[in-house]
Amino acid sequence: MAEEGIYKKDGTTDFRNKPAVKHKTGTWKTCPYILGNCICYKFYIGVFFLGLYLIALGTGGIKPCVSSFGADQFDDSDETEKKHKSSFFNWFYFSINIGTLVASSVLVWIQTNIGWGWGFGIPAVAMAIAVVSFFSGTKLYRNQRPGGSPLTRIFQVMVASVGKARVEVPNDKSLLHFFDKAAVVTSNDQTKGSINPWKLCTITQIEEHKSIIRLLLIWATGCAEVFTFIGQLEFFYGQAPDAMRSLCSALSLTTAALGNYLSTFLVNIVADFSTRDGDYGWIPDNLNYGHLHYFFWLLAVLSVLNLGVYFMVARWYTFKKAPI
Known part of the structure; x- marks a missing residue:
């Protein structure tokens, strides 16, 4: 009878598959483990997801820095190097697209058929080689x-211009002439005998600020591409046969590469036709002498035509039946 109180009565066993002793097993003693x-x-x-987010953060930081740093290696005052800089951007995007193609096809196959260890290990080794090559x-x-x-x-330009909102400036047809107020000298611009950069800015600084705002308008139109890309990727994945989802996802990603090649081809055609009469053309090296707005109008027309083709294909397309 004494042994009956020692062991558990519900049939549980210890790690040796013997009846569990009540005072040696179970209860809160096991909870810490x-x-x-x-x-x-x-x-x-x-840690795993932190690593993935750090990869995304690093990728977002290195791409614009690499393109800018590479372009800095060419002298704009030298005509030969100036032409080489244009070639550099072509090779830069070519390299990105090749990397995307390999990652979306070869690495996906490795991850699916060999394992995620190899799938993450190969990019890690490639990145280490890239770092050594760079340095x-x-x-x-x-x-x-x-x-x-x-x-x-x-x-600084924003703060200075808002602080001088009531200051009069010469009339200017530009929509961004408000920021010119940051360059107007007033009696309050000095702090302890020196110019306060938050109250008075240089003309160069103001023009830089205006350029950024103009670029933001173009950036806003590019943001729409994100929604298109995500929907397209989900569409290719959802409509693909079960055994070909990786292939179809890679096919979706290749549209970005083909689009870049097509855009390069379009730029070359426009530059060739618009400079035949000896003019600077629509897209010269110095954009101040060109007609870049004509090129964007051309892109707008092509986008409308592309939208029309999309509607035609969408009406014709038969969706994959959802599994019951």
């Missing part, structure tokens, strides 16, 4: 002198 496992698992998942050319690089934070310069 169980909860510790849960905590470690959640920590592992957190190996340090002695050859042309470095621009730091000019301070561009965001600070932008906000």
